[in-house]
Amino acid sequence: MKRDSRLSGVLHVLLHMAEADGPVTSETMAKAMQTNPVVVRRVMAGLRDAGFVHSEKGHGGGWTIARDLADITLRDVYSALGAPEPFAMGNRADAPGCLVEQAVNAALDSAFQDAAALLLHRFGAVTLAALSADFHARMVASGKSIDLETVHAA
Template sequence: MKRDSKLSGILHVLLHMLFMRRPATSEELGAMMGTNPVVVRRVMGGLREAGFVTAARGPGGGWTVACDPAATTLADIYRAVGEPSAIALGHRTEMPGCLVEQAVNARLDAAFAEMAAVFEQHLAGVTLAALSDDFNRRLAERGASLEDQTHAS
C-alpha cells in the first residue's frame, strides 16, 4: 500500500528553510524531499497561496518561509497541502444500491471521519516553532550544529 508522505516532506523542507539564511531553490528542496523540483513547485504553490511561503525568481531567488512559525500549526500546513488522507483505508462503492454496502459504508464513514478529526486536532496542537524546538533539542543532544546536520545522520 502506497503511503502519502507529502505532509511529512513539506514539514521537513519547511524546517530546513527556517534555518537557511537565503532562499531555497526548488532543486534544493527536491533533493531534500527526494522528488522532482516540478513536484516541489506544485506543492509549494499551495503553501504560497495560503501565505506560508514566498517565492522569488531569478539569480538569488527561491522559496522562503513567510509565516510566523509560532502562530502556524501543522494543521494549517496540512490544509494548505490539500488535506491528504491520513489513512489508506476505504470502502466499497461498486454497488451503491446494496443495503448491506450502505450499512457497512455508513459505519466506516463515521469511523473514518472520527479518525480524521483526531488527526487534525493533534496537528492543530503543534506549531512549526514547536517542531523546530524539537529539532534543536535533538541537535543539541547529539552535540552537533546546523552545519553538521545532513540527511544521512
C-alpha cells in the same frame, strides 16, 4: 497501497528552510525530498498562495518562510496541500444495495469521520515552532550539525 507523504516532506523542508540563512532553491529542496524541482515548485506554490512562504526569482532567489513558525500549524500546511485524504482505507462499494455492505460502510464512515476530526484537531494544536524546538533539542542531544545542502546527500 501508496501513501501520500507530501505533508511529511513539506514539513521537513520547511524546518530546514527555517534554519537557512537565506532563500532555499527548489533544486536544494528537491534533493532533500528526493523528487523533481518542478514537484517542489508545485507544492510550494500552494504554500505561497496560503501566505506561508515567499519566493524570489533570479540569482540569489529561492523560497523563504513568510510567517513566524508559531503562526503556522500542521493543519495550515495540510490545508495548503489541498487537504489530502488522511487515510488509505476506504469503504467497499461493489454492492451498494447489499444491507450488510451498508451496515459495514456506515460503521466505517462514522469511525473514519471521528478519526479524521481528531487528527485535524491535533494538527491544529502543533505549530512549526513546536516542531523546530523538538528538532533543536534532538540536534543538541545528538551533537550533530544539520545543513540542508549536505545532510541529505547520498
